[in-house]
Amino acid sequence: MLTKKEQRLRRSRQTRIRIANQGVARLSVNRTNLHIYASVISGDGTKVLASASTAEVEVRNEIGGSGKGGNVAAAQAIGKRIAEKAKAAGVEKVAFDRAGFAYHGRVKALADAAREAGLQF
Known part of the structure; x- marks a missing residue:
């Protein structure tokens, strides 16, 4: 029987195969108990075009210090930040x-904030 993490990783592999066939940049999200991470990866999967996380000093100051990266407000801040960085890198449309x-929860909040900030997906 697969563990919860193995099941999640299996689902993610299937999704990444479908996204790779589209050939567009992808907005990849990773969530832990304390932080949330987002990266925009090129269509061929070889280069990280932009990244943002609650572990960054600027974001920590914005959301109110350490230990506050695991909530919806922090995810919204990361969504907005990754959209700004992606647009600066010339990426408008992602998967x-x-x-x-x-x-x-946090994954949805990040996605909604990125859409509001101008990323299309």
């Missing part, structure tokens, strides 16, 4: 890669 995480 959303939730990496097997449920589209709920």
Whole structure:
């Protein structure tokens, strides 16, 4: 029987195969208990075009210090920040890669904030 993490990784592999066939940049999200990470990866998967996380000093100051990166408000800040960085790198359209995480809570908040900031997916 697969563990919860193995099941999530299996789901993420299937999603990444579908995204790779599209040939567009992907917005990949990783979530831990304390932080949330987002990266925009090129269509061929060889280069990270932009990244943002709650572990960055600027974001920590914005959301109110250490230990506050695991909430919806922090995810919204990361969504806005990754959209700004992606647009600065010349990326307007991405495919959303939730990496097997449920589209709920922090993952949904990050996606909604990125859409509001101008990323299309």
